[in-house]
Amino acid sequence: MKLPRAFQLPVLLASALLAPVPLVSAEHTSNWAVLVGTSRFWFNYRHLANVLSMYRTVKRLGIPDSQIILMLPDDMACNPRNAFPGTVYSNSDRAVDLYGDNIEVDYRGYEVTVENFIRLLTDRVGDEMPRSKRLLTDDRSNIFIYMTGHGGNEFLKFQDAEEIGAFDLADAFEQMWEKRRYHEILFMIDTCQANTMYSKFYSPNIIATGSSELDQSSYSHHADNDVGVAVIDRYTYYNLEFLESEVKDLSSKKTIGDLFDSYSYDKIHSDAGVRYDLFRGGADAARSRLLTDFLGNIQNVEVDGSRNATIDEEILALSRTIAALTKMAEEEEAAAKNSTANPAETKSQRNQTKRQIHQAKPLTDDDCSICIRDMPTMSSSKEPRTKVTLESISLSAVPMTTHNVAWSPDAELALGCEDSVHIYLPEFSPPSAKISWANYESVRQYNDIALRFPVVELRRPELNRPLFDAVGQEFQVFDSDPTLTAAPITGMGGSLNHVVALEWSPCGLGRMKRSVLAVLTSGGALTIYCEGASDGMGSLKVQGRNTRTLRSWVVPWAVGGALHVPVVGADETLDRDDHITAFAWARDTGAPGALLAYATHDNEVVVLSVQARHKAEAAPGHAGEWRVEEVARFLAEGPHQLLDPTDPDYTTGGSSFSISWSPWLNQGNSKSSIISYVANNYVGFRQVTVRTPWGHMETPKVDVAPADSSGICLFLGPDAFVVWEDWIWTVDNEKVCRGLVATPARVQAFQLPFAVGASRTPSRKHSVYECDTAYPTPEDNAEISNPITGLVIHPPSLSLVTSTPAFTLVRLCATSKNDNWHQTSLSLPVDPETHEREPRWATEIEQSIQHQLPRALAFQMIYNPENENAEQGEDGSDDDDLDGDSAYDPGEGDGDGDDIAGMRGLDTSDQVHTTRMRIWGMASSPGKGVTAVFVTPQSTLKPDRITFGGAKCRVLFGRHVPPEGKDDPLAPPTNLSTEARMWEWMYGGGPPVPGIESAGDRATDTPLKRKFAxxxxxxxxxFCGTVITPDGKASRCVKGHAFEKCATTGIPIMAPGVSNTCTVCGSKCLKLGELLAMASDLEDIRGLVREISPELCGGCGGKFIN
Structure with missing residues (x-):
């Protein structure tokens, strides 16, 4: 709306009158503190206490948390060894809890890295970085920087994983000075040989002090016998003693010189050092600086408490004039539109004008504030949400195995790393959120908070006692060594125990009909993780939306080693002592339970039936009722005779991913699937049949064929695996299924019929020399060193039948020298200029490995060798793509003067590639529309150092777009959950999901809603006792009190805690117990309630938050 001329002058007057008065120039206007601990592990308790002691001091002297950056690499307060949980003490009498209830940690755990510290100082962070994690200083800010940890000559260790050098710190301070990010710095460091860390400083206005000279150690002050470790260092202790006794408040006149003069060798047991030469005015000026100039809050602006009545009156009068002119202008504009609009439009515009005028009320004497209200924006439900960008995920981890990416049927992403699992939950923002579709590109596909939990905890055999109670068998514990055993793999509890494989179950086993996660560790145990009954704190708010947490996750049972499960037909526990080497869940059977198969070190395959029942009224943390039974076991050693490891022709084999299930074939009163297993240079196929119907919490009737229905002899390297096509074909009136074997040097296709009712004799035992599989073929020899680590079979085309399934594969290593790290059998687009040739992740990896720098420039480290990839370079965020677009390009001539000067005299014709990529695994989404790869960028210029702190890893996403002009119908994925269909709609090009596009598209009149009307x-x-009537998605009373409606019944929800929230659409549905209480007089109320799912949303079918 264009403002009338009469309205423009008061606006200018208002802006001039309300403009802030400029502050009088001051020497410095703010104090900031950066407090950094760099040590992990319980025995470094004192380093955490050092940092928290300094944190308490600067807060006591008035620096607010908004101006304190606190970096803690470990949480000693929550360490299981802590005899005083939730506390940290530095004094012998434990009078002051340093951890307290009000500390604000800005960087925690794996966020405390050298890179993040330098980015913090230099403000080289992305726009998405929250203000709490930024050092928002300027040229009038004094900064107190305190660091503590383990160090040496000109270096300080970060988490025993990496180091920051004296030159790195000096260069960071120089960048801060050039960018006018500080006025003066007080630098204090407590570590061994601490004084060497500030020896390379060259930027002005820095005062530095350290605890020890070259070749001197920094000693602890005292230990607490109850805590069991040293609780503070001597240097920090005597600094705090001075500050607590001499600097009691901001009026203190104690100076930097007074503090430094208090240092003595007798107290600290080392030679504390100081440096004044960089400070303006030298030692005298530096020593005269007040300690509160760095450690206390500063307020340069004083506000007179008396009010200026004249200004108040002028502001009130001006606000009334502005409101009146606004009303006049809007009425004139509405009148002009009414002259040409139709009556319906006129009424709508009049109502809209009335609402706008209501928002613009004048200021009064009682209310001198301005209220800004966010108005929700609604958009067309027909607009596809595939515009949302698939952003990569960054994390610090140590991948220990391949195939460590797993997608659940609800689009939850799990990553297996060293001794832990990372879980990313999909983000489904509801259409009623205050965000328009036009801005939807800024929404990430996964929540910002990742769930991470360790998986190597030793599980006792008593964990499985409820499984035996459920089937009425006697539970018995056998004597066995739970640590190291004589088995071929490390025993449970061993120091080398790490994640080997992980996989999600079909939907329905977990609470709220979710999946459960099975994790195999190198100790030979398979552990199941699921959500337990919630204590009401099972979710947290992330950007205004509820999301799930790990608070309620529990381990209901496990199998392997000393952990046994009931065996069908047995009366008591059987001492199997199985050490599991591989496992796989069967696909969804459509029954209340699921089947799980695992391979043992004795070359056996075991089939388990798994069922669960969860009650809404269960006690918090309850894992539910589980029925797990061993229903079948067969020998899977193959026809080849095993060679002795000392035989010259012996080759290593075995696979942690040797088990796989085909799709289920429905045969009326039974369902059949085929288990594929990998043995010594042999892939066997064994048919499994389940009798139907399968009653809930009842033992299923499972039949396993006495012999393999088929088998393939071929040379297999370590970690060979099989992938099945998710479709059953009819060929010559026979049901067949296809798949691929990754040897893993190459791909071998197969087609296998379902041998209904057929029985075959076992394959004849023979030598690998007879079938010529003792050695790899010449083709395999070329690829055996770069094995396949990920293989995805795409949905088949129903209009064009191919001889082999369409697939995409990735290999372990992608470099500039090999071009077969990514292969696909999909047809290429007609015009690559208008259609993507390959998924986005492939493009990003290719651009990264092809990135080059002049050899001299690369090896002299004049420029960062990998812009944002492996090292997370200089001026980008962790979420930047791996394309190196902003890295140096010799063909570009737009660099600044320093870049040009650095390039003079260098030979730019000799280029070297800077990056190679390690591809750990690939997985496809539940609807096959999106693929994800887990990668680690690595430098080609220097050896990589991967320690406890982890390497910089990325999860990249991409979508296979069909070629232009080809719209072949694909085999539709079956039994997808609402969450999976939502994911495919948003990111995989799938069809819209009914019930979640917008509130207007939901069914407003369903049979259930009519019955509860x-x-x-x-x-x-x-609140007022008046009648409530429906008003769109909500219900309102006469006086305007609004209540959200139950998405299932349409009944208004008028109290907290009586409903469940959908994770997909955000709607609420009344709990069944509340419905029974509200509608007790309704005819056949219990029959109606039985029609309502207690786990699924009645609006879209999504699952509730636990």
Whole structure:
């Protein structure tokens, strides 16, 4: 709306009158503190206490948390060894809890890295970085920087994983000075040989002090016998003693010189050092600086408490004039539009004008504040949400195995790393959120908070006692060594125990019909993780939305080693002592339970039936009722005779991914699937049949064929695996299924019929020399060193049948020298200029490995060798792509003067590639529309150092777009959950999902809502007692009190805690117990309630938050 001329002058007057008065120039206007601990592990308790002691001091002297950056690499307060949980003490009498209830940690755990510290100082962070994690200083800010940890000559260790050098720190301070990010710096460091860390400083206005000279150690002050470790260092202790006794408040006149003069060798047991030469005015000026100039809050602006009545009156009068002119202008504009609009439009515009005028009320004497209200924006439900960008995920981890990416049927992403699992939950923002579709590109596909939990904890055999109680078998514990055993793999509890494989179950086993996660560790145990009953704190708010947490996750049972499960037909526990080497869940059977197969070190395959029942009223943390039974076991050693390891022709084999299930074939009163297993240079196929119907929490009837229905002899390297096509074909009136074997040097296709009712004799035992599989073929020899680590079979085309399934594969290593790290059998687009040739992750990896620098420039480290990839370079965020677009390009001539000067005299014709990529695994989404790869960028210029702190890893996403002009119908994925269909719609090009596009598209009149309509009309407002009537998605009373409606029944929800929230659409549905209480007089109320799912949303079918 264009403002009338009469309205423009008061606006200018208002802006001039309300403009802030410029502050009088001051020497410095703010104090900031950066407090950094760099040590992990319990025995470094004192380093955490050092940092928290300094944190308490600067807060006591008035620096607010908004101006304190606290970096803690470990949480000693929550360490299981802590005899005083939730506390940290530095004094012998434990009088002051340093951890307290009000500390604000800005960087925690794996966020405390050298890179993040330098980015913090130089402000080289992305726009998405929250203000709490930024050092928002300027040229009038004094900064107190305190660091503590383990160090040496000109270096300080970060988490025993990396180091920051004296030159690195000096260069960071120089960048801060050039960018006018500080006025003066007080640098204090407590570590061995600490004084060497500030020896390379060359930037002005820095005062530095350290605890020890070259070749001197920094000693602890005292230990607490109850805590069991040293609790503070001597240097920090005597600094705190001085500050607590001499600097009691901001009026203190104690100076930097007074503090430094208090240092003595007798107290600290080392020679504390100081440096004044960089400070303006030298030692005298530096020593005269007050300690509160760095450690206390500063307020340069004083506000007179008396009010200026004249200004108040002028502001009030001006606000009334502005409001009146606004109303006049809007009425004139509405009148002009009414002259040409139709009556319906006129009424709508009049109502809109009335609402706008209501928002612009004048200021009064009682209310001198301005209220800004966010108005929700609604958009067309037909607009596809595939515009949302698939952003990569960054994390610090140590991958120990391949195939460590797993997608659940609800699009939850799990990553297996060293001794832990990272879980990313999909983000489904509801259409009613205050965000428009036009801005939807800024929404990430996964929540910002990742769930991470360790998986190597030793599980006792008693964990499985409820499984035996459920089937009425006697539970018995056998004597066995739970640590190291004589088995071929490390025993449970061993120091080398790490994640080997992980996989999600079909939907329905977990609470709220979710999947459960099975994790195999190198100790030979398979552990199941799921959500337990919630204590009401099972979710947290992330950007205004509820998301799930790990608070309620539990381990209901495990198998392997000393952990046994009931065996069908047995009366008591059987001492199997199985050490599991591989496992796989069967695909969804459509029954209440699921089947799980695992391979043992004795070359056996075991089939388990798994069922669960969860009650809404269970006690917090309850894992549910589980029925797990061993229903079948067969020998899977193959026809080849095993060679002795000392035989010259012996080759290593075995696979942690040797088990796989085909799709289920429905045969009326039974369902059949085929288990594939990998043995010594042999892939066997064994048919499994389940009798139907399968009653809930009842033992299923499972039949396993006495012999393999088929088998393939071929040379297999370590970690060979099989992938099945998710489709059953009819060929010559026979049901067949296809798949691929990754040897893993190459791909071998196969097609296998379902041998209904057929029985075969076992394959004849023979030598690998007879079938010529003792040695790899010449083709395999070329690829055996770069094995396949990920293989995805795409949905088949129903209009064009191919001889082999369409697939995409990736290999372990991608470099500039090999071009077969990514292969696909999909047809290429007609015009690569208008259609993507390959998924986005492939493009990003290719651009990264092809990135080059002049050899001299690269090896002299004049420029960062990998812009944002492996090292997370200089001026980008962790979420930047791996394309190196902003890295140096010799063909570009737009560099600044320093870049040009650095390039003079260098030979730019000799280029070297800077990056190679390690590809750990690949997985496809539940609907096959999106693929994800887990990669680690590595430098080609220097050896990589991967320690406890982890390497910089990325998860990249991409979508296979069909070629232009080809719209072949694909085999539709079956039994997808609402979450999976939502994911495919948003990111995989799938069709819209009914019930979640917008509130207007939801069914407003369903049979259930009609039956509960009377109950909905009878509800009265709890605030004013008036009748509640429906108003769109909500219900309102006469006085305007709004209540959200139950998405299932349409009944208004008028109290907290009586409903469940959908994770997909955000709607609420009344709990079944509340419905029974509200509609007790309704005819056949219990029959109606049985039609309602206690786990699924009645609006879209999504699952509730636990």
């Amino acid at each position: 009377g109950v909905a009309r009878s509800r009265l407002c709890p």
